[in-house]
Amino acid sequence: MDEFIQRYVQAGQTSVANYLLDHFREVGMTTDQLLVFLQLRRYMDQGTKLPDADEMAAHLGWDKQKVYQLLHEMISHKLMTITTVTGADGQKQDAYDFRLLTEKLSQLAAQTTQQAAKAPVSNDRSAVFNQIETEFGRPLSPLEMESITQWLDQDHYRPELIQLALKEAVLSQAYSLKYMDRILLSWERKNLKTAAQVQREKERQEPRHTAKPTTNGQPDGGIPDVPIFKLTDN
Structure with missing residues (x-):
């Protein structure tokens, strides 16, 4: 046990902000990318500015190509960059830089503060x-x-409206953001900005789809139902 405690202490610890753990998906980071980030932080805290992908893959139990792919995704989605730094020995070396990720988290915090003053807690971004x-x-x-x-920050769709568009998509068995986007655009063209406005519009449209009055049990001007029999029936 004493030997384990010694090895445990010598291995050190990696400090990660809880705010990142709470909101990593909202800034566009996937769970796999978060695991890569944690490995990167581990090595960087130990002084290795550009960790070896083979070592990280071994710790994660993944193929090296998967690690390379995730690193490329994190750079292309502006979650990190590779910069050149000067070490204590005066030598220049490449290093991973997460200032872009910090900026995104900072912007998210500011937006969340603004939304908290305008919207109820039930409409939290993470719920969407x-x-x-x-x-x-x-x-x-x-x-x-x-x-x-983008729906939330650029188009300024309310979370309740996105959730309502999701409900419409599920009812139509269309599990696609493109389908939801078409719904949101149609509501935007009609200047419907809240779930209550959408509901009122649906109620206003319902009388148009109501069946016409019937005469003698048949729809006005319609054709009566005729039972269908198979010719082979006896």
Whole structure:
């Protein structure tokens, strides 16, 4: 036991912000990318600025190519960059830089503060991501996360409106963000910005779809139902 405690202490610890653990998906980071980030932080805290992908793959139990792919995704989605730094010995070396990720988290914190003053807690951003993943029955891809973030931050769709569009998509068995986007665009063209406005519009449209009055049990001007028999029936 004493030997284990000694090895445990010597291995050191990696410090990770809880805010990142709470909101990594909302800035476009997947769970696999988070695991790579944790490995990177581990090596960087130990002084290795550009950790070896083979070693990280061994710790994660993955193929090296998967690690390379995830690193490329994190760079292309502006979660990190590779910069050149000067070491204590005066030598220049490449290093992973996570300032872009910190900026995204900072922007998210500011947006969340603004939304908290305007919207109820039940309309939290994270609830949108969680509900879509639950209904789709799978994790969201980085591109899908980026699309949802754009709905919230650029298009300024309210979370309740996105959740209502999700409900419409599920009822139509269309598990696609493109389908949801078409619904949201149609509501935007009609200047419907809240779930209550959408509901009122649906109620206003319902009388148009109501069946016409019937005469003698048959729809006005319609053709009566005729039973169909098989010719082979006796």
